[in-house]
Amino acid sequence: MEVTASIEKERKTNxxxxxxxxxxASYGKIMMxxxxxxxxxxxxxxxxxxxxxRYSYPAYTGPVSAFKPSAEYWPIPEKIFDAVxxxxxxxxxxxxxxxxxxxxxxxxxxxxxAVEAGQRMDRKDxxxxxxxxxxxxxxxxxxxxxxxxxxxxxxxxxxxxxxxxIVHGANLQINEYGPPLFASLFFFITGFHGTHVASGILxxxxxxxxxxxxxxxxxxxxxMVEKVGLYWHFVDLVWVFVFTFFYxx
Amino acid sequence: xxxxxxxxxxxxxxxxxxxLWKIALILGIVTLIExxxxxxxPRGYLLYAGxxxxxxxxxxxxxxxxxxxxxxxxxxxxSILLPTIFVIWLIIALLAEGGSILNALY
Numbered sequence: 001m002e003v004t005a006s007i008e009k010e011r012k013t014n015x016x017x018x019x020x021x022x023x024x025a026s027y028g029k030i031m032m033x034x035x036x037x038x039x040x041x042x043x044x045x046x047x048x049x050x051x052x053x054r055y056s057y058p059a060y061t062g063p064v065s066a067f068k069p070s071a072e073y074w075p076i077p078e079k080i081f082d083a084v085x086x087x088x089x090x091x092x093x094x095x096x097x098x099x100x101x102x103x104x105x106x107x108x109x110x111x112x113x114a115v116e117a118g119q120r121m122d123r124k125d126x127x128x129x130x131x132x133x134x135x136x137x138x139x140x141x142x143x144x145x146x147x148x149x150x151x152x153x154x155x156x157x158x159x160x161x162x163x164x165x166i167v168h169g170a171n172l173q174i175n176e177y178g179p180p181l182f183a184s185l186f187f188f189i190t191g192f193h194g195t196h197v198a199s200g201i202l203x204x205x206x207x208x209x210x211x212x213x214x215x216x217x218x219x220x221x222x223x224m225v226e227k228v229g230l231y232w233h234f235v236d237l238v239w240v241f242v243f244t245f246f247y248x249x
Numbered sequence: 250x251x252x253x254x255x256x257x258x259x260x261x262x263x264x265x266x267x268x269l270w271k272i273a274l275i276l277g278i279v280t281l282i283e284x285x286x287x288x289x290x291p292r293g294y295l296l297y298a299g300x301x302x303x304x305x306x307x308x309x310x311x312x313x314x315x316x317x318x319x320x321x322x323x324x325x326x327x328s329i330l331l332p333t334i335f336v337i338w339l340i341i342a343l344l345a346e347g348g349s350i351l352n353a354l355y
Binding site for chain 1: 262301311312321351355
């Protein structure tokens with residue numbers, strides 16, 4: 001009797017003494033958070049590598065309007081990413097990547113609305129918002145596919161190298177936009193993010209299927225929607241940083 | 250035979266949904282401001298600092314509200330935020346390193 005009483009007392013006074021849940025979250029959610037933390041380190045590593053390599057190349061010093069791509073200095077992104085589908089040859093700097101950013105932000109909002117509906121056990125609303133989230137993810141991935149194909153194909157003018165050879169587009173050895181490493185970093189960073197979007201869509205589709213067949217109604221809660229929601233918001237968060245460091249600065 | 254599960258559906262929390270759309274609007278407006286800044290202000294470290302500041306504003310809203318971290322237990326908040334200190338160290342170290350390489354080569 002006395003022992004039980006002292007255990008009870010210990011439980012009330014010591015948060016980490018056992019028998020309680022100090023982080024007040026389920027195991028799965030905490031593990032998703034720590035996975036995302038480790039993933040954040042991976043993306044930080046990639047983006048900081050971009051900064052490191054950019055700092056080890058000379059910056060373009062002339063006026064922005066007179067900018068011409070060269071392998072001698074690091075390019076100004078708004079002069080490189082200026083194409084929009086169906087508007088061939090029109091100089092619209094950063095417009096397309098801006099549209100992509102809005103698509104991803106919107107799909108993040110629909111995801112958080114799905115989580116909200118899940119907390120209310122409203123299967124119909126979860127179905128609707130999960131579907132919109134998947135649509136947003138697929139739209140973003142489609143935009144990125146176009147962006148990549150345009151980047152790889154390049155422009156008609158191309159860029160003349162110091163030995164007179166004119167290069168069009170980009171690959172891992174050479175590109176018409178700047179130093180070879182610029183294209184490598186573009187492929188690696190946006191590619192790694194795109195891979196995350198793709199696996200996020202896959203997870204969303206699996207959860208969407210479970211929602212539709214009523215798995216979570218039987219289980220009594222929609223916590224799986226919250227867990228994939230965390231992952232999906234993280235993908236959006238990473239894009240916010242990629243947008244700033246790759247396209248704006 | 251399909252098992253019928255009785256589920257009690259709660260009504261929409263209008264206040265909460267409105268708040269979520271408000272945050273989405275803030276994220277959109279901040280992105281628009283970044284856009285305007287990119288084409289009106291001269292390129293330089295002041296502009297870059299502005300971009301990074303606005304990026305952190307956006308990151309704060311996504312992590313705190315969309316990912317709900319602001320409303321979790323204190324211990325969970327700190328165990329996610331504190332480890333990112335190492336990222337700050339890596340930024341400083343590698344940017345200094347990159348500058349040294351530039352000086353050595355050019």
